[in-house]
Amino acid sequence: MARLTAATPAGAPPNGTPERAARILYVLLWGFARIFSVLALAVAWELLARSGTFTPFQLPALSAVLDRIWSDAVSGDLWINTALTLYRALVAFAICAVGGVIIGMAMSRNIIAHWFFDPIVSVGFPMPKIAFLPVVILWLGVYDVSKITIIVIDAIFPVIAATVIAIQGVERELIWSARNMGATNRELLYQVILPAASPQIMTGLQVALPLSLIVAVVAEMLMGGYGLGGAMMTASRFANSTSVFAGILEIAVVGYILVKAMSLIRRRLLIWHQEAHAPSTA
Amino acid sequence: MRQSLIRYLPLLLLAIAWEVVARLELVSTQALPPLSEVISAGISMVKDGELVSNGASSLYRAGAGLALAILVGSTLGIAMAWWKPVNVLLAPIVEIFYPLPKSALIPVTVIWLGFGDGSKILLIFLGCMLPVTIGAFNGARSSEQVLVWSARSMGASRLRMLWDVVVPSAMPELLNGVRTALALSFILLVSSELIVAQKGFGYLIGFLGANGNYDGMYAVVLVVAFLGFAADRIYLQITKRTLAWRD
Amino acid sequence: MAASAQIVVDRVNHLYRPPRGREVLALDQVSLEVGNREFVALLGPSGCGKSTLLYLIGGFLPVETGAILIDGQNVAGPGPDRGIVFQHFALFPWKTVRGNILYGLERQGMVKEEREKRAMDFIELVGLAGFEDSYPSQLSGGMKQRTAIARTLAFDPKILLMDEPFGALDAQTRGLMQSELLRIWQRTPKTVIFVTHDVQEAVYLAERVAVMSARPGRIKTIVDTKFDKNDPDIFKNKFFVEKVDEIWNLVKEEAIKAQGKRS
Numbered sequence: 001m002a003r004l005t006a007a008t009p010a011g012a013p014p015n016g017t018p019e020r021a022a023r024i025l026y027v028l029l030w031g032f033a034r035i036f037s038v039l040a041l042a043v044a045w046e047l048l049a050r051s052g053t054f055t056p057f058q059l060p061a062l063s064a065v066l067d068r069i070w071s072d073a074v075s076g077d078l079w080i081n082t083a084l085t086l087y088r089a090l091v092a093f094a095i096c097a098v099g100g101v102i103i104g105m106a107m108s109r110n111i112i113a114h115w116f117f118d119p120i121v122s123v124g125f126p127m128p129k130i131a132f133l134p135v136v137i138l139w140l141g142v143y144d145v146s147k148i149t150i151i152v153i154d155a156i157f158p159v160i161a162a163t164v165i166a167i168q169g170v171e172r173e174l175i176w177s178a179r180n181m182g183a184t185n186r187e188l189l190y191q192v193i194l195p196a197a198s199p200q201i202m203t204g205l206q207v208a209l210p211l212s213l214i215v216a217v218v219a220e221m222l223m224g225g226y227g228l229g230g231a232m233m234t235a236s237r238f239a240n241s242t243s244v245f246a247g248i249l250e251i252a253v254v255g256y257i258l259v260k261a262m263s264l265i266r267r268r269l270l271i272w273h274q275e276a277h278a279p280s281t282a
Numbered sequence: 283m284r285q286s287l288i289r290y291l292p293l294l295l296l297a298i299a300w301e302v303v304a305r306l307e308l309v310s311t312q313a314l315p316p317l318s319e320v321i322s323a324g325i326s327m328v329k330d331g332e333l334v335s336n337g338a339s340s341l342y343r344a345g346a347g348l349a350l351a352i353l354v355g356s357t358l359g360i361a362m363a364w365w366k367p368v369n370v371l372l373a374p375i376v377e378i379f380y381p382l383p384k385s386a387l388i389p390v391t392v393i394w395l396g397f398g399d400g401s402k403i404l405l406i407f408l409g410c411m412l413p414v415t416i417g418a419f420n421g422a423r424s425s426e427q428v429l430v431w432s433a434r435s436m437g438a439s440r441l442r443m444l445w446d447v448v449v450p451s452a453m454p455e456l457l458n459g460v461r462t463a464l465a466l467s468f469i470l471l472v473s474s475e476l477i478v479a480q481k482g483f484g485y486l487i488g489f490l491g492a493n494g495n496y497d498g499m500y501a502v503v504l505v506v507a508f509l510g511f512a513a514d515r516i517y518l519q520i521t522k523r524t525l526a527w528r529d
Numbered sequence: 530m531a532a533s534a535q536i537v538v539d540r541v542n543h544l545y546r547p548p549r550g551r552e553v554l555a556l557d558q559v560s561l562e563v564g565n566r567e568f569v570a571l572l573g574p575s576g577c578g579k580s581t582l583l584y585l586i587g588g589f590l591p592v593e594t595g596a597i598l599i600d601g602q603n604v605a606g607p608g609p610d611r612g613i614v615f616q617h618f619a620l621f622p623w624k625t626v627r628g629n630i631l632y633g634l635e636r637q638g639m640v641k642e643e644r645e646k647r648a649m650d651f652i653e654l655v656g657l658a659g660f661e662d663s664y665p666s667q668l669s670g671g672m673k674q675r676t677a678i679a680r681t682l683a684f685d686p687k688i689l690l691m692d693e694p695f696g697a698l699d700a701q702t703r704g705l706m707q708s709e710l711l712r713i714w715q716r717t718p719k720t721v722i723f724v725t726h727d728v729q730e731a732v733y734l735a736e737r738v739a740v741m742s743a744r745p746g747r748i749k750t751i752v753d754t755k756f757d758k759n760d761p762d763i764f765k766n767k768f769f770v771e772k773v774d775e776i777w778n779l780v781k782e783e784a785i786k787a788q789g790k791r792s
Binding site: 038127130139241 | 289374375378381383384386388390392393394465471472476499506507508515
Binding site: 171173174176177178179180181182183187191192195196198270271272273 | 584587589606607608609611612613615617619621622623624632633636637664665666680681684
């Protein structure tokens with residue numbers, strides 16, 4: 001059987017040892033630079049706190065804050081609070097992810113769904129939806145349900161918007177190719193349109209996740225009780241500034257971990273998505 | 283005009299549905315007072331000044347915080363893009379604070395500045411500075427090399443180049459960052475006022491809710507939500523003109 | 530040929546309706562007949578509607594005025610009997626080369642072993658052995674187009690619709706791909722409708738070249754270009770050069786008209 005001329009492989013980046021070493025070194029240096037700046041800030045904090053420019057109340061020493069975090073960890077409070085906040089944020093996020101994509105899909109394919117949801121999304125997006133929290137509490141009480149509800153009200157918007165844009169942006173020729181090969185409407189939707197839209201939908205999810213965390217914390221601050229936000233408010237009421245700062249660090253770390261986890265998941269799922277690979281020559 | 287009507291019709295229908303459901307008492311009128319009563323409560327609050335005085339307080343706080351954020355943030359962002367040492371110094375700080383939920387700073391600002399205007403202004407300033415700085419930075423960095431070189435070859439000094447080429451090029455992204463900051467300012471304002479305030483929209487909402495005055499509470503919620511939406515739309519209209527040269 | 534023509538395009542008009550602005554007549558009373566296993570090129574300046582005609586035959590656009598018949602039946606939508614290859618490949622980026630080729634076979638309901646074997650056969654046919662597990666983002670333009678061609682050939686359509694398939698490739702790759710396509714077609718002949726704006730490409734590949742006018746598109750002339758294409762120096766062959774000249778003069782008028790209308 002005749003063959004086409006053997007392909008020159010697409011210009012793969014030189015992968016010899018010196019080049020790989022250079023790449024690894026580059027990544028390491030950047031990592032060090034980051035750690036270095038975090039450390040620098042930490043040291044600056046500690047020195048500033050000890051210098052006496054501010055009272056220990058206004059700026060507790062980093063060492064005191066870390067100490068507080070440690071004792072909270074040992075006593076178990078840290079884990080309980082973190083787990084509760086995460087539970088609320090993640091449950092809400094899951095609802096946003098599923099619900100948001102479904103609504104986005106409906107809006108792209110159904111004129112009535114589009115007509116109905118479009119003004120709601122368009123008007124709702126720039127609104128400070130947190131203002132609806134007292135209304136939600138009025139309806140649903142002071143338990144987790146209302147916290148999760150307000151998070152969904154806030155975080156579902158970026159998911160819907162991303163899904164709609166993503167689906168509308170699917171190349172016409174991809175759809176035509178699939179239909180050419182005999183795909184039914186159903187197959188077209190799940191086998192072609194959704195995968196093609198997934199990078200952008202994923203981006204919407206990456207916006208929604210930290211947003212879920214923030215709203216969870218704010219809701220907890222308002223409603224009190226357990227959870228990272230609630231604990232911070234309690235500390236604030238007792239004028240316990242060390243614990244307040246501890247809370248900020250804890251939330252920051254949790255937020256950072258969530259964002260990192262999300263971007264790792266993205267990289268795994270979207271391994272086929274341009275960049276990261278050998279540049280093409282054409 | 284007609285297209286707008288059709289587009290926003292669902293909202294009108296929802297409003298009507300609200301009124302009907304409430305009037306028919308399908309849900310407890312405690313939880314869902316009729317829209318008409320909400321509106322009249324709102325109007326009477328305007329008349330007796332409660333809404334306006336609290337509103338003025340809120341808008342002052344948000345305005346001050348936002349203005350400061352825009353000023354400082356854009357200056358910093360452009361400075362970071364233009365002078366390497368500034369970037370080296372500040373970039374890590376920006377990176378570290380970027381993922382921090384700004385609302386987490388609410389209790390801290392209270393510790394520092396109490397329950398009044400100061401803590402809210404500080405919170406909004408800190409929170410909104412980030413998107414503005416990042417927008418200014420990205421915008422300034424993207425100013426096309428060729429434009430900069432052209433200016434240079436025409437004899438412009440570094441400072442002139444900055445002003446004549448980099449800043450205008452940075453505008454689109456900067457304005458986008460400000461748009462984000464605008465929305466964020468409302469969010470931080472409302473959040474902090476709901477939790478720790480003695481006047482302002484958020485405080486008023488909480489106060490009315492605690493006193494069982496749900497008509498009033500709904501009214502203020504709607505006013506705040508609408509203001510956030512309107513601010514965004516007005517901002518878009520204004521910036522559309524400034525960016526007219528772009529297209 | 531009339532009665533036995535495989536593809537019959539009968540006085541087809543096509544109105545292009547942009548989201549904003551007025552409608553434009555893209556095709557005006559276009560008629561064309563293509564016989565079984567014929568290689569026909571659609572040649573014309575940009576905007577003449579040649580791709581539109583291809584999409585109508587493929588069933589991607591609805592026929593509103595006139596008729597298009599495939600083996601006597603009206604076209605009712607896209608289907609695996611008319612395989613299409615696009616200029617920008619339209620590969621599924623989330624699938625590997627193998628995955629892309631398998632897709633059509635899976636839709637046909639082929640048994641697993643059969644389709645795996647068939648996919649590998651076509652991967653080898655287009656010279657991509659070793660790259661079957663690569664993603665499109667890792668491939669060069671030429672390799673992507675070979676994947677696209679393999680994908681379409683694999684489900685064995687009796688008609689092949691090609692929309693400027695080599696337009697996005699660099700000149701050398703294009704030349705290679707043209708001779709490969711001709712060789713594949715000579716071995717397993719199918720009906721091919723090949724859209725291009727490159728006169729030499731059209732004369733080289735096709736048995737007949739349908740020259741289209743500037744918008745609104747009409748078939749201006751059909752030129753016979755059937756001769757022995759296996760001469761290695763064919764592009765310098767006297768007969769070839771004369772044909773190219775003849776057709777180029779026809780196209781030139783239309784290209785100038787098309788430039789004028791650009792507003």
